[in-house]
Every structure is written in structure tokens, then in C-alpha cells.
Amino acid sequence: MIPAPGLLKGAKTVPFAAGLAAHGDRTAVITADGPVTYRELAARVEQTAHRLGRERRLILLVGANTTDALVVHLAALAAGHPVLLVPGDHAEAVRSLIDEYDPDVVARPDGGAWVLDERRTVSAHSLHPDLALLLSTSGSTGSPKLVRLSHENLQANAESIAEYLGIRDTDRAATTLPLHYCYGLSVVHSHLLRGAGVILTDLSVADSCFWELFRTGHGSAIAGVPYTFDLLDRVGFATMELPHLRYVTQAGGRLAPDRVARYAALGRAAGWDLFVMYGQTEATARMAYLPPDLAATRPEAAGIAIPGGSFRLQPHPDWPGEDTGELVYAGPNVMLGYAESPEDLRLGRTVDELHTGDIARRTPDGLYEVIGRRSRFAKILGLRIDPQQVEAMLGRRGITSCCTGDDDALMVAVAGDPDTTDAALVRRMVTGECGLPPRAVHVRVLPELPRLTTGKPDYRAVRELTRPDPETPAAAATSAQADLCRLYAQILDRDHVTADSSFVALGGDSLSYVEMSLRLEEALGRLPDDWHTLPIRELGKPPGQQAEDRPNTRRRRTRTLETGVALRAVAIVLIVGSHIHLFTVKGGAHVLLGVAGYNFARFHLTSADRRERLRNLGRSIARIAVPSMAWLALITLVTDDYGLTTVLLLTSLIGPNDGFWFIEALVYMLVVVAAVLAVPRVDRTERRFPFAFPAVLTALGLIGRYDVFGLDARGHVPLVAGIFWLFAMGWAAAKATTVRQRLLVTAVALVTVPGFFGQPAREAVIMAGFALLVWVPKLPSLASVNRVAGVLAASSLYIYVTHWQVFPRLEDQFAVLALAASLAVGIAYAALATRVMRWRPSLRGRRTVTWRRTRVEN
Structure with missing residues (x-):
């Protein structure tokens, strides 16, 4: 790529970002709005590079899985501007990092458009020539501690990943993870490096629209953290026909060995490979991978070092044993170092190798297995959480606590009176700070915090005391879920409904959809757009938690009607009214x-x-x-x-x-x-x-x-x-x-x-x-209008059948009454027909057993 006039003279760039045009008319990006070629993407990147100016500046980019955000990111890398990439779904984190690092330019969405908020024409900071990217290590907390990555880090890691995955220019990977997350970003980088395509979307894998886009886009790669695989299990991934799928990658936390083995077997049967990987933001994205042929036989292993990297084990006094110690990684993808303030942006390399904090052992076959942690950091649902920071946050609010975590949840023990201290309020504070869903935060109020004989907090006891009782259903899956299971069974006339069932999976259709949505709105309030594809356990959470668990779900301030x-x-109404000749609007x-x-x-x-x-x-x-x-x-x-x-x-x-x-x-x-x-x-x-x-x-x-x-x-x-x-x-x-x-x-x-x-x-x-129908999926409405429209829509078939026997007896003298009577008779027959078709007394006893079993198992 010939440097554009807008690029900085002498500035270092990331080669794959600066060389997009070399891939010509190959498809670079696929969105719901259509494909974008590499030539078109390169032109947009060059245009945006011009807008970023000739002076090297710090660009804060509010991350999003959109073409606009990707273009800004690539333009900065191609032109030589350092990028501070922040989570777009956490406004507080964005504000915190803007206040802390005072960026020269803020690139962010504004309504339906993207804006470059140029705060100054010349940088207020001293920026090291090697600095290319700044990423948070602590999920969405807005922590000022950032990882400083160089142009070489980004290029080397993309090349290494592309090599061991064998990425081809015909591959197309879906963005199942956020752009601001190093794992999600590495998927984009490694595929753009090889001239492959990226299916750019923020849809969840639980959404049927995601799979429609994936199939039409000839998707060949899916990346996921452990929670992604939970969702894949729920939507029936094992039975999907995905003819172009070549490989599935997993990182962002430990996936249980039995699930690794199961997905490896599934891949062998369906013709795709499973790559289990291990990485940290400090290594740009990844340090190790498990070759697919070993996933079935060695599912507990992290694998071998990626091409260009190497491991060594540093002995640790708490973990004695041969071939055991703290895992230390070296390679061209190791970060420059940390930044904790704007002054640190002037620093060059301060780190030569990465002490991962993980305790590992090297097995005789040369694989590495992670068996513990040196520090208290936890990686939960792909987010790296510092429990000490959570304790400090609660301390600022006058709450004394002990926090710890594992791969599944953050455990918080709070000192206070169990009868008066609001555990739910504490949970909301923690989820707001960390960006974790409520289901991944366990809070227990205790009269006194558990401590060791030395007086130090007993974190093992905290884990035990805050872990949900396996014999008792979790709070979000007890009465609310059981009630919803009964409602689904009643409306859909199904016998075996569990918390993992969804409306679509249970065979719901257009006749039951309206009634189901109305009843759910009465029970839960507003529903997410894709409620019919969500499992009941997602809907059965306390009010508001569905949106918190699903960061892309925006709560609506006004009612809408499909x-x-x-x-x-x-x-x-038009059909019946026109037949009566009250008015004539046909069609x-x-x-x-x-x-x-x-x-x-x-x-x-x-x-x-x-x-x-x-x-x-x-x-x-x-x-x-x-x-x-x-x-x-x-x-x-x-x-x-x-x-x-x-x-x-x-x-x-x-x-x-x-x-x-x-x-x-x-x-x-x-x-x-x-x-x-x-x-x-x-x-x-x-x-x-x-x-x-x-x-x-x-x-x-x-x-x-x-x-x-x-x-x-x-x-x-x-x-x-x-x-x-x-x-x-x-x-x-x-x-x-x-x-x-x-x-x-x-x-x-x-x-x-x-x-x-x-x-x-x-x-x-x-x-x-x-x-x-094609262009306007929802219309603005009122709750009262929704109720009326819902009843009419749910009864429309029956109104059509019955009205022929009603209106002829009234239309000559009472046309308006004829219309009202026709609608009323049809609605009444709809209620009767629905009740009769659901009346199956022989199954009632069996259903009662099902609900009891559901309440215990869930």
C-alpha cells in the first residue's frame, strides 16, 4: 500500500492494517447490510486516516462490532496513531478512561452515525514510537491499568494465529466476541492478515438471526468463551447444518475437559476442528493452543506454545514438584508493559517475558496443564476480574467484604446483619463495577468475615460459604422459572418443559405467539426482541437482569408492537368491515x-x-x-x-x-x-x-x-x-x-x-x-393498544371463520354492531377452541411430576 498523504511520516504502522488494498476485490467484511470488499475497506480506512490528521495523537475508540468502529481502528493502526480501545457497552468505563487518559480524539457512536470528537490538533501526551494499542486487563471495570501493545505485537500475534489455525483467504469468521476484547480483536486481525472475510455482527449465538447471517455469509469459523458454549448447547448447535464451518476456537477461561472432549467429537463427526487455546491480554491475545487431534484425548491440557513463542516454568514455593511452577511466556507478542497513567505512554519496553500468574506443569508428552493461580485474579466469563479492586470499591461505600473467584463466578462475602443488609444491592454494585451478569456474582452476608489464624482473610471459606447449595435451585431459577415453565406448557400444550426450553424449540407458532407474548409481558414486563428464541432461564430472572446478562439488549422506554x-x-378488522360494507378497504x-x-x-x-x-x-x-x-x-x-x-x-x-x-x-x-x-x-x-x-x-x-x-x-x-x-x-x-x-x-x-x-x-x-413487514419490524405503540391488537391478532383466524354467520343477521340495520359482534364471537370461539385443544386430562398427573422434577433439577 502506498502511504497516503494523511499518514504520519516516519511513524510505525501495523503492516496488515496498512496493506488491506493488496487483497483487491476479495470480501473483507460481511454485515446484515451486505459485503464490503478489501478495496472498499482500504479506501474507507485511508479516508479516515486523513481525518485523523498528520500529527500523531491518542485515539480513544468506543468499541463496537460495526464497520465504522473497525474502520477507525484500522485507520489508526495504518497511520500510526495509538488506539485506546474501550468497551462500548459500559458507559461508566468509557467516562472513567476518558477522564484518566485525556485522549486527543474520541471516536464514538452518536445516534446512528459515528463521530470523531477532536479535542485537540496536537497530542497532549508524549507517545512512544512503538505504542500501537492500549487494552484493559480487567474486563469492563474502567480500571486505569492498561496493557501497552506495540505494532510488532499485533502483527506477530496475528501471523502466529493465522499459521496454527491454517487460515485461508476463503475463510469467514464471525465476530461472536466484542471488538474491545483481545480475543475478539485477534479473530479480526488474524483473518484480515490472510485476506479472509469477517462476518461483523453483534448478534448473540442464541439469536436465530445470527445463524441466518452466518450461513448466508458462508461462515467457516466461530470463536467462543465458555459461556458461548453454554449458549451453543441451548440453541442446538450439535444438530445444526453449517456446511462451510472449518473450525471452532475456545479461549477466555477454562472449558471443562468433558465438554472439550464432547465438542471435539462433535467436530470430528461434522467435519470441523476444535482449537482450545490459552492466552492473556498481556500476550496480545494467545500463548498456547491444543492441536485438534489431541482435544479428545488430552482435553485438560492448555497445549503447546504458539509459533514464535516459548514457555518456561519458574519454581514456586507453594507448588513444589518437578516440572511444576509458574508459567512464564516469551515471544514477540509479549506486551511492552503496563500503563497506569498518561505519563506511562512515553515508556518503551519494560517487560521482556510474561509471568502469567498461572501455576502449570509440563507433562511427559510436552503439553502444559494449568493447575492453579499464583494470585487472586480471576477470569470469569472471559472477563479478567481483580477481586481486590472489588473489595476497594465496596470499601468506598462503607461495606467490608472479602472477594474471590473462579472460572464460573465472583464470590463476595459481606460483613453485616443478614436480616438488614441488602445482598441484592451489593450484587448490583458489583455487577455495575465489573460488567458481570448477576448470575455470575454470589453474595453472602455474614456476621463476621472468615479469617485464618494469622488474621488474613480465609478465601477458601469465602468460596464455600458463598457457593449456592447444589441441592437448592439458584434464586433466578426457582419460582419464577417454574411459573414460566407452567405457562409455556399451558399455552403450547407440551408436557416436558424445562428452564432450557424456548418458545421456538417447543414448537410455538404464530397462533400461540401473540398470547404467549401478552402473558409474558404481564408476568415479566417488557420483553427482549428475540424472547421467542431465548431459554426460559434467561426470561425467568428477576426484572432487569435479562438486559444485564445480554449487553446488546437495550431497555425500551416506550412500548412497541410487532x-x-x-x-x-x-x-x-378490514376484512370483516369490508364484508359488512361498513367501509371498503380490501386486500x-x-x-x-x-x-x-x-x-x-x-x-x-x-x-x-x-x-x-x-x-x-x-x-x-x-x-x-x-x-x-x-x-x-x-x-x-x-x-x-x-x-x-x-x-x-x-x-x-x-x-x-x-x-x-x-x-x-x-x-x-x-x-x-x-x-x-x-x-x-x-x-x-x-x-x-x-x-x-x-x-x-x-x-x-x-x-x-x-x-x-x-x-x-x-x-x-x-x-x-x-x-x-x-x-x-x-x-x-x-x-x-x-x-x-x-x-x-x-x-x-x-x-x-x-x-x-x-x-x-x-x-x-x-x-x-x-x-x-420487510422494513419496519416494530411500530411505536401503547400498552392498551398492544392488549387490543394482541387479542385481535391471536383470534384473527377464528374471527375469519365465524364472522360469516354473525354479520348477515345485523348488517342491514346495525353495521357497527355487526362488526363488534363478529369480532366478539370470533374472540370467544378462539378462547373456547384454544381451551378445548389444550384439554388433555390424561396428562395432568404426568405434568405435575414434571414440575416437581423441574424445580429440583433447575
Whole structure:
């Protein structure tokens, strides 16, 4: 790369950041908005380097998994400006580090845009020529103690990682970890070094949208800390079809050996490798890795030194034994040293090798095993926590405490009266300080803190006293979780519901979704956007903790209403009102076909295996067909309005069509789609191409929409053949994860809907409905509006079935009353039908046993 005029003359740079353009038109970054090539990324980096100026300055970058943040980071590295990378999800840490280090430029998000807040044109600091990056060692605490990394550190570590992982230019790694975390950052660096792609997202692996983006982006690499693997277990990772996945990496804390062995076996069966790794921020990211072929047989080992690095064991008096001692690492990725104030930014190398603080032993086969800690630092959920800093923080608030930790949790013992001291308040203080989720902080109030005979704190006793009783469910998984399990079982009519179950995994569909969301809002308050994919244990925590555990979840100050729910509520009112001639706004039923396809994709095309998908889809078809046929059978018995073909939902198939065409068409579509997806090869194709698959179905559906073969003139053609394209287009809308895909769905709607009826107003309603579905996932609303819309949406199918017998008796003289009565009868029938379909007395005793067992096991 030829240095741009904006780059600093004579300044040291990071070669892979300065050489992006060499990879040409290869894909560098993939986001939900589409791909970015290396050439395009290099141009943006160069442009931003110009904006950073000709004077070397300290850039504080508020980290985020976005293209804007990545561009600023690479521009600073390429131009020679030192970067202080801070967590973007912890405002207090950002403010603390700004106050402490007084950066010359602050790069941060502002609403929907990124800004460079230039505080001065010339640096206020003396910056060492080798200084490239500053990272925190203590998670999100805002601690002023930072690791000073050089340009050589970043380049050497990226090269080493790329070498032992065998990264290819065709690989594409997902950002499953934050950019400000050294592990997450190293994933980006090592792949950009090789000209590979980065799937840049802040979505959790628990979100189905993440997996859609990963598949469409041909993701080949996933990185995770131990908690990531907890989430992978919950979402059924073992049964997912990920055809491009080549390797999974794990670091950020110890993963239990049995889980290492299990994931290694899973990888062998599925065709990908598991790399277990060991590292610290002070070594830029990584120091050791376990070769994949040893993961199954030596899962307890940290492995061997990375290329270019080496270990030695320094004897420690508390850990006697041959080949045992403190693990000391040397290599080109070892930091320059620490910084505890702005004055330290002028320092060069003060550290030649890294004393890790871990006690290890070297086994006869040359592998290293970490067996203990020299100091009290703990790495919890990938965050490095200093218990002494937590004690100091509590001390400033007048609370005397002892803190310690392990790989799973931070244990806090507090001196005070157990009857009057608020342990929950202490937990909130600690989580706010450390950035840990509440479930990873155990607090116990004690009359006196445990101490050794020497008078020193007894941290072993603290661990024992604050560890949850294994015989007693944790506080967040007792009554709240059990109540939610009962609610899920009641609404979804399932027998075995546990805290690890989710709405989607239990076979929830669009009919039960609305009722479930309303009931959950009553029980829990506002719900996260992806609540239907979350396990119950995530929802069953005390109020507010879901957002704390999920740093990317923002609490809403105003209520919103899902567009799909709103469209169902509005459409059914328009349908009934237009039939009564109270007003004439047609097109609602065809909008509902699109919504049906949209909900089918959301609730039935999950990561579950093929058989489970089909079972859930079969239940949904029964919930549509059985109540409809029951009502029609009842009306046939008491009136002469219908015949047997209507009761059996056959009129649109064999003719002539009647008012129940929508129900019949929807059932036919779902049955046909279920039959197609029952074919294993088709099922695999849909999983591999989640957007292209419904796009092709839409194209096939347009054959019927335009009657390409002129079949309609030769005889009766089932109505479903001419309207299937609307269902398929709704399916595609749900799977459209990029702007280009959304634009394609919108364009298809705008081109194919006009002319279908020859009624511009009706067609405008359909196009507007699809546009909202594609581009506006939620609408601003009020709690009262949500309740009304929820009831109407949940009952829309039943209102459609029953209203034909209600409004004709009232419409001539009382049109408004006819509308109200039609809605009321449909809502009442929905409640009755739902209760009848859930009434399975033979299972009640078995359910009672299930709940008792759940309360004990969880």
C-alpha cells in the first residue's frame, strides 16, 4: 500500500492494517447490510486516516462490532496513531478512561452515525514510537491499568494465529466476541492478515438471526468463551447444518475437559476442528493452543506454545514438584508493559517475558496443564476480574467484604446483619463495577468475615460459604422459572418443559405467539426482541437482569408492537368491515398470506432437526384446520348454509370457491411445504440457502400468479396455485437479513402485486403491508393498544371463520354492531377452541411430576 498523504511520516504502522488494498476485490467484511470488499475497506480506512490528521495523537475508540468502529481502528493502526480501545457497552468505563487518559480524539457512536470528537490538533501526551494499542486487563471495570501493545505485537500475534489455525483467504469468521476484547480483536486481525472475510455482527449465538447471517455469509469459523458454549448447547448447535464451518476456537477461561472432549467429537463427526487455546491480554491475545487431534484425548491440557513463542516454568514455593511452577511466556507478542497513567505512554519496553500468574506443569508428552493461580485474579466469563479492586470499591461505600473467584463466578462475602443488609444491592454494585451478569456474582452476608489464624482473610471459606447449595435451585431459577415453565406448557400444550426450553424449540407458532407474548409481558414486563428464541432461564430472572446478562439488549422506554401482530389485527378488522360494507378497504386477506409466510419462517424453520420441525408444523396445521372444520360442521348441522366439501375444506380444491378460501389455501400451502421439507435433501438445501430457497419458491409461485401455461382457461385450477407466491414472498421477507435482500423482496412485491386484481387501492394495501413487514419490524405503540391488537391478532383466524354467520343477521340495520359482534364471537370461539385443544386430562398427573422434577433439577 502506498502511504497516503494523511499518514504520519516516519511513524510505525501495523503492516496488515496498512496493506488491506493488496487483497483487491476479495470480501473483507460481511454485515446484515451486505459485503464490503478489501478495496472498499482500504479506501474507507485511508479516508479516515486523513481525518485523523498528520500529527500523531491518542485515539480513544468506543468499541463496537460495526464497520465504522473497525474502520477507525484500522485507520489508526495504518497511520500510526495509538488506539485506546474501550468497551462500548459500559458507559461508566468509557467516562472513567476518558477522564484518566485525556485522549486527543474520541471516536464514538452518536445516534446512528459515528463521530470523531477532536479535542485537540496536537497530542497532549508524549507517545512512544512503538505504542500501537492500549487494552484493559480487567474486563469492563474502567480500571486505569492498561496493557501497552506495540505494532510488532499485533502483527506477530496475528501471523502466529493465522499459521496454527491454517487460515485461508476463503475463510469467514464471525465476530461472536466484542471488538474491545483481545480475543475478539485477534479473530479480526488474524483473518484480515490472510485476506479472509469477517462476518461483523453483534448478534448473540442464541439469536436465530445470527445463524441466518452466518450461513448466508458462508461462515467457516466461530470463536467462543465458555459461556458461548453454554449458549451453543441451548440453541442446538450439535444438530445444526453449517456446511462451510472449518473450525471452532475456545479461549477466555477454562472449558471443562468433558465438554472439550464432547465438542471435539462433535467436530470430528461434522467435519470441523476444535482449537482450545490459552492466552492473556498481556500476550496480545494467545500463548498456547491444543492441536485438534489431541482435544479428545488430552482435553485438560492448555497445549503447546504458539509459533514464535516459548514457555518456561519458574519454581514456586507453594507448588513444589518437578516440572511444576509458574508459567512464564516469551515471544514477540509479549506486551511492552503496563500503563497506569498518561505519563506511562512515553515508556518503551519494560517487560521482556510474561509471568502469567498461572501455576502449570509440563507433562511427559510436552503439553502444559494449568493447575492453579499464583494470585487472586480471576477470569470469569472471559472477563479478567481483580477481586481486590472489588473489595476497594465496596470499601468506598462503607461495606467490608472479602472477594474471590473462579472460572464460573465472583464470590463476595459481606460483613453485616443478614436480616438488614441488602445482598441484592451489593450484587448490583458489583455487577455495575465489573460488567458481570448477576448470575455470575454470589453474595453472602455474614456476621463476621472468615479469617485464618494469622488474621488474613480465609478465601477458601469465602468460596464455600458463598457457593449456592447444589441441592437448592439458584434464586433466578426457582419460582419464577417454574411459573414460566407452567405457562409455556399451558399455552403450547407440551408436557416436558424445562428452564432450557424456548418458545421456538417447543414448537410455538404464530397462533400461540401473540398470547404467549401478552402473558409474558404481564408476568415479566417488557420483553427482549428475540424472547421467542431465548431459554426460559434467561426470561425467568428477576426484572432487569435479562438486559444485564445480554449487553446488546437495550431497555425500551416506550412500548412497541410487532408489525406482524399489528398487520394481523388491522387486516382482520378490514376484512370483516369490508364484508359488512361498513367501509371498503380490501386486500387484508392477501396481506395475511404474506404474514403467514413470514411467521412460518420465524417459528418453524428453526435449527431443530427435520423430524422435530415437521412435528411442530403438523401441530400448527391441526390448530388451523381442526377448529375451522369443527365450526363449519356445527353450522352445517343447524343450517343449510354449507355442504360436506366446505366442512372438509375442499371447495377451493375441487370448486367452486366460497368464503373460506383463505383457510383452505393456508392449510394446503402448509401441507405442501411440510411434504417438500420432509425430503432430507430439500431440508438441507433450505438450511444452507435460507433466503435463496424462498426466493426460488416465489419465482415458481409467479408461474401460477401469471398463469404462464394458460391452465385456467382449460379447467378449474385451485386458487392456492395463484396466490402461493404471496406466502413465499412473506417467507423470503423473514429470511432477508441484508439491505439488498430486503430491496429484492420489496421490488418483487412492487412489480408483481399491481395488476393482480385490477384494483389499485386493494393492491396498494397489499404492497404497503409487505413494505412494513420487510422494513419496519416494530411500530411505536401503547400498552392498551398492544392488549387490543394482541387479542385481535391471536383470534384473527377464528374471527375469519365465524364472522360469516354473525354479520348477515345485523348488517342491514346495525353495521357497527355487526362488526363488534363478529369480532366478539370470533374472540370467544378462539378462547373456547384454544381451551378445548389444550384439554388433555390424561396428562395432568404426568405434568405435575414434571414440575416437581423441574424445580429440583433447575
